[in-house]
Amino acid sequence: MSGEQVSPPRGSMHPASILVRDVLVLNETMEFIMRREMDINETDFQAMQHLLKLRSMSPGELAQMLHLTPAATTTVIDRLVTKGHVQRSPHPTDRRRWLVSPSAESVQSAMAMLMPMVLDVDQAVRGYGEHEQRVIVDFLSGVVQSMSSRIAALEQQSEANHDQPHKGTAKGEL
């Protein structure tokens, strides 16, 4: 997963496994293009992804998702506002907060970029028979499952390591 793969099992891998990896690589290319077109850096792009998905968040929530300090998040939002990608509006219940939301233009732009692809895939699935669709969903669920549990395991590992004294030099790390 995670972009490319280490080579060893390369030859012995099932075509499907290789295709999954290809999808991840293509996704990164896709993101690079979008970042370039939007003229923003990776952090700001991640913020946009969250905002496009959730429609609106407070700066504090964004800070959590991005693993940034509140101060750094303020500058992220400022940059995005300047470029017209998001806007700040008052929070309905808490007057200390803002509701940060993607601008209509940026939603429109993202849709224009991604929809053709999304529709492609969606229609492709629907082209299969009922049984086949179930197989596809089942397989993908398995992938999600494997990734999720791997992530959980790694998070747990690093929790343990974070209580350690000094920062190693990549040897024992990972």
Add this chain to the structure above:
Amino acid sequence: MSGEQVSPPRGSMHPASILVRDVLVLNETMEFIMRREMDINETDFQAMQHLLKLRSMSPGELAQMLHLTPAATTTVIDRLVTKGHVQRSPHPTDRRRWLVSPSAESVQSAMAMLMPMVLDVDQAVRGYGEHEQRVIVDFLSGVVQSMSSRIAALEQQSEANHDQPHKGTAKGEL
């Protein structure tokens, strides 16, 4: 694709489409964890991904993949060498170049991180019947196809735009 999706078609989307998106999101979480454990930034991580896949590259090749200047690439490699993630060895035929390759430790570490997941997926596919496996491969090929053609289209668009005079403010861009 590309991480999250815009919401509109959200409800009407096929479960498979949603799962594909989930995989992309999980991949980003995965990469975040790996970066944190390796203690490197996104650029250096991308370099590692390419190196782990191709086993070795010259600095110039890396510069191309990363869209960086040769000078910046030198510092990328320096940083990775310092942390023990890669090493420079003399190029067999051209003595101006180097061969940059991932250290044995980093290959080992990456494998340790990813293999459980990769094997999971690989074995999951093999668990299906012949017909079902073909369906999965066929579907994934379609996804790759859609993404590739979308990327090609966007690249072509931006080629046209790059001959334009000034940099817009996100309105017409994208």
Add this chain to the structure above:
DNA sequence: ATTATGTAGTTAGATTTTCTTAATATCAAC
């Protein structure tokens, strides 16, 4: 009510990190 305490977000200043341009050394190719 009033005060005290905590939370959300911003600002200011400084630091750190990353990248670029320009100059240079080494080598390849013709």
Add this chain to the structure above:
DNA sequence: GTTGATATTAAGAAAATCTAACTACATAAT
């Protein structure tokens, strides 16, 4: 031997993030 390619260095600029201080508001306690 001239020209082009490859990578590095040096110096500086640009960008991103952090800490600390501060404002405005919410929440809880008295």
